[in-house]
Each structure stands twice: as structure tokens, then as C-alpha cells.
Amino acid sequence: MTKRHGYAVLSALVALVVALSAAIYGAVAAGHGSPRGTLASGAYGHPDAAPASTGTWAAAWAAAPVGGEPGTEAAGLAGRSVRNVVHTSAGGTGARVTLSNLYGRSALTLTHASLALAAGDGGAAAAAAAGTMRRLTFGGSTGVVIPAGGQAVSDAVRLTVPYGADVLVTTYSPTPSGPVTYHPHARQTSYAATGDRTEDTTGTPYTGRTPYWRYVTALDVFGDEADGTVVVFGDSITDGITSTADANRRWPDVLAGRLRGALEEGRRLPRYGVVNEGISGNQVLADGPGRPARNQSGLGRFGRDALDRTGARVVVVDLGVNDILRRRTLADPDRIVAGLRTLVRRAHERGLRTVGATLMPFRGHRGWTPAREEVRQRINALIRAGGVYDAVVDFDRVLRDPYDPRRLRPEYDSGDHLHPSDLGYRTMAEVFDLRALRGAGQARL
Template identity: 60%
Template structure:
């Protein structure tokens, strides 16, 4: 039996309906529930990077931290609470996006409400007038992050100054498993009962916290910065003895130099320090708490947005923490592998000598000999493209055999603010310029 021809108007309607179905399916595939690799650069590729044309600027990380562990006693997460993280920018921009991590939970994390704002005052939970922005993920107001993964928000337009405090707030309505956190923030953040995500006033945020939770990075669209320097390190880079809330880690002082000194590369600074971190050995948790530099280098350094140079400050804890690593070749080999991975991305690597630990309760002449061996190899130029000598920077400039007054000679050997400033001054900013050196 023959079928009569379809009227032209009806045929056009059918074709339009089919086209709409294709668009809907494509959009569903595109949006998903977060980026499988968690990288902010991946989000830029998926979203086109920005509403602004490429010639107007570039995406660059302005702040980051490393997911260090699962927060103790948080198997239910923070159900029914708003978490307002306070973080400090290194460079400014006209748009921003964030990264949230669920690395240490065995359960999916659902964020139903998230926001970004400028703080009205340093370390304050109140938002500056007119700066509150709701965040979306794939154009949705919510995101579910699978266990062990991360997600990146869509960009929002907001004029963000350099050296400013941001408020990044998330709300989770139900139990989500262990909370991924960074314990040594040296910054006060806040919690409130209920969904207070877009509260501009800080009155509901009555609980203070010394941690960063879930948040691991903030990017900005910048017309000033040309890239970022990512610093991977231990407690000295984490800045655990710097004045809380003052942004006096050595990386903060480095960011200040890069913003203000003539002829300095216009880079942001991304801090990937974890207290107690080692080059070779993970922590004991599953997945590993305090993951080794080798196991986290891709996630915490190489995948950060706009990285042009890397600084490595690691090795002391491999020697001091049990089981003590007394083979200098093993530590140097691990540091060289970090350099090789960075070189594969065309990145320049500046390595720090291992800081002195005479006076630490774990000090022994045998362990000191290992430190000296590693430092000799670092200074020789066989490990990194350039060297910053923190061993010397933390010694008294008048009597170099003694430690600086700004360097604690007690059990934990960490700088005061003045010591961190001396470390930042010790870095030759020209060493951050250019790409990877020739084969070492």
C-alpha cells in the first residue's frame, strides 16, 4: 500500500523536533555531573574557557591547596550545614571558577548550593556589598561528585582584586561520607546551620574552623598574569607557623614580590604544601592521607591552570620521619622524577635545598649526613633547572653556622614570619622565567 506524501509544513515540524532531540541529548552528554579528572583546565576545554574572547586574557590559578586527608570523625559529612571557606588571591581577574574535591570519601558528595563573594574585610564571613554570586556546574545549581573525584564550576563574572580574601560557600543537604580537607590552613573559615550559602551577612556563621574543606582551587580570568608558579612542599611551604590570617607563608611573600618588583614574571602563586609531606612515601590511610609528592604531582601541580614554573621544597621528612630514608640516592632519584614529569610538560623547575634540622628531636649525626648529601647533589645542578638555597636562607646572615633568630630551634624547626620572608627573598625571580632546561 502506498503512503501519501507528507505535507511540507508537517515535514518541517518533524525535522525541527528531531533537531531539538539531538540538541537535548548532546547537552545531557556535555553537562554530566562534574569533571572526571577534576582539572580546571579540562573545564576550560569543555566550556570554551570563558564568555570573553581569548585575546582579552587567560585563565590562571590564583589560589590552591592540596587535599591532604579525610577529616576525622566526619563519616556523615556536614549534612545540613553551610561551609564558608576563606581564601586569599595572589592575582586578580574579571571572572572566577572553583574546584571542589571529594578525594577522601567513599560516598558521592552532593552540593546543592554554592556561592562566591569578596569578603567585606580580611578573614571575615560577611560578603562585600554587590559581590555575591551563585555558582553553577554545567549550568545546574547542584553537582554530585563521585568518590575520589573533583568537579569544577562554571565561570561567574566578578571583579576580583589581587591579594584579596574570597568567600567560597557550599551547602550539603545530606550525609556525604568523610570530608576531604586541608588541616593547616592558617586561615579562619566558618560554618552555619542550614542553607546560608548566599547570606551576605556573616551573622549565621557562628562556628569557626582552622581548616579548608572540599575547596582545592580558584581560577581567575586575568589580563595581567601570564601564568602561575606552583609550589609543592611540606610544612615549611604549608606555612604552619606563620601568623594565622595574615597570609605570611613564604609563598605569600613570593606572590607579593611577583606583583610588585620590576621585571618580575607576572605569575600567580599556587601553594601545594602539606605538613609532613615526603617525596617517596604515602601516609597509611586508603586512599593515602598525606600522599607522597610523586603520587600527587599530577593532581596538585601539573593539572593546575596556567602553570609555567614549579618550585619543589621537599625531602626533609623523608629523612626525619620513620621509617627514615637514609639513602640519599633514593631521595635525589625521587626529586629527579618530579623534574622529569615537569619537563615533559615544558615546565621549568626550581628546587630548594633541604632546610637545617639541628635541634629537632629527631636529629642524629647520621641523618644530618644524609641531608648534607642530598643538598650537595641539589647544589651541583644535576636535579633541578635552578636552585634556591633555603639551607642558607634560614641561617643567621652574620653567623652562618647558627640558625636565624626567625627559625625555631625547638622540636619542629619552622620559621616565623620573618623567616618565611627571608625564604621568599632567597629565590631569584629570573629562575622562574623560560621553559624547561636542557636534559639534566
């Protein structure tokens, strides 16, 4: 072989290596479904080939599907645009949403969907902030058909989503498909409009108002701001059923703000988003009526609503009061605690840390009896003894009336003697020891 020929072969080999490296890099850059990767630009569903950034996927907001919306059994919301307003607990440089047809009896056809930052409060609550409207795609298509009982996750779009932002998630379905999967006690006003107004930025057509979240069950963000997610799993107290509407005063909202503030102060804590998977009336053991069950039990929904939530690292459980209140016969505290231990075991199998709450008092509520009080006290004693969760937050001790520990303190009582006031919710979040969020991946108890 001549020297000149050798140089030619070497040059060809170098060119081949460069080409293969570029191809491999491009293939890796295109993916966005793994926990850590890269994100392509996705404005109006047309991604660039070049990667935009590296980071981690985490859940910024979530809500559990509860049942089928009454009155939508036949036609669903055919011919209407649904604009959900959700509030973020973490920020990122990209986003994707999960849409659910869990309670639908037929396939849900969505021809358009969009994501945008809300312009503001009041009259602008349904309007999109300038330059933030993004068309969502699903496997590259602007439309998606979600089978009955199924869900769909959108492709990622490039959009800077700040912490504490209101985000608009809008869908349009042209054909009947009911009932609509919804979360009834949103404590947040969302909107509806006639016709396909998915990419309307003014908000003017959105004259319909609703206290429900429809179809949307999660908003995930991508970036380097959050390393994971805290999932708060509970009942109406977690759902924030008596908190001020449109004010984000549920206790998980306040907890997210506390964690954010502590990180900004330089405290050495995990960088987590906080999502609310509370369902009003939820029980550890018993399902609600129907198939699939409306208000599925904590045991039944734990995989979907907690373990499978994007970036889950810690699960906070505040569940058990409805198992006491909603049974015609006296509840067995040992069975309830065994159910809670099952949740913990399943979380540990995924490497998730668990924090559990004691059950708060409810004397004065129409369901209170001395026998039920004994059940609550027995459950709390087992939780405090340390054999259920990795860590405990003692809401009962902090919120009970010192003059009658079977009641909520008056200033923490919403008035129904079961659910906290805004001050009560804030106090719950303030007494939560943020250090309990450290150390995901505990050994089994």
C-alpha cells in the same frame, strides 16, 4: 541570468556568510575551559550570550587535599553551609572553583554553592562585599553530585577578583556524605553555618569557626593580569605551619607579593600567580596511611597538585626533610634525590621549569641526629651541584646559624628548630631570585 537576479543571489550569499560568522563567533565565545578564550557574564549563574572579555586562565589560589576530616566519617557536614576563606595571588575579571571529594566514601551532593569577595577582617570576615555574591553552577545546574574520589569544576562567573583579596567559597550539602576532604593546616579561619546559608551576605549565621579548608582545592581567575602560575610544592615549611594565622605570611604568600611588586616597578618578569601546594608531613617517596593514602607522597600527588594546576608554568620544589625525619631506619639520600629528579623529569615533559630548594638545618629538633645531618648535607650537595633542578634557591645557606650551620639562626626559628618564624618565611621569599621564574619549557637535564 538577469542583472537583477544576480544581485538577489549575491545578497543572499552575503546574508548567509554573515549568519554563519555570527554563529561561529557565538560558539567560540561560549567556551571558557581552554587556556585562552572568552568569558560570558555569570552573575547568579545566568550567562549572557555576548562575550565579556578575552584573556587567560591562571590559578590564583590552591590547596592540596590531605585526607578525610576526623569526626565526619559518617554524616560529613550534612545540613551545614561551609564558607571557606581563600586569598588570591592574581586577579581577573572572572573566576571558577574546584571542589574535591577525594577522600569521600560516598557521593557528595551539593545543592548550592557561591563565590563572593569578603567584606573585611575581624567581625566581617564571613560577610560578603556588597554586590559580589555569585551563585555557582556546574554544567548549568545549581547543584552537583561529586562521586567518591572525584572532583568538580564550576562554570565560570563574571566577577572582578583583585590581587590580594580574600574570597569566600561556600557550599551546602543536605545529605550525609563523609568523610569531608580537607586541608588541616590552613593557617586561615573559615566558617560554618546551620542550614542553607550559601548566599547569605551578612556573615551573621556563620558562628562556626574552623582552621581547615573543606572541599575547595582551587580558585582560578580569568583575564589579562596573569599569564600563568607558579606552583610551590612542598611540606610543612611551604604549608606555613608556624606562620601567623589569618595573616598570609607563608613564604609563597610573600613570594607572590614580591613578584607583584616587581612587576609594578616595571621589571621584565613573567606575570604569574603563585599557589601553595604544601602538605605538612609530606615526603617525596612515602605515602601516609589509608586508601586513598592520607598525605600522599610527592611522587604520587605531583600530577594532581602541580602538573594539572591551571596555567602551571614553573614548579618550585622544597621537599625531602620528612623523608629524613620520618623513617625509622636511616634514609638513603640517593633515593630521595632520584625521587626529586623524577618530579623534574615529569615537569619537563609538560614544558614546566623547575626551581629546587636546599634543605634547611634542624639541629635541636627532637628528630635530629648526626647521621641524619649527613643525609641532609649529601642531598644539598647534589642539589647545589646542578644536576637536579633548572635553578636552585639556597635556603640552607641563608637561614642557617653562622655559629652552628646545623641549626636555624635564632631569629628565623619558630622555636621548634625545624620550622621558620614569620621573619624566616619572609627571608625565604626575599632571597628567592625572581629571575629564576623565567624560561618555562626547559630541556631535560
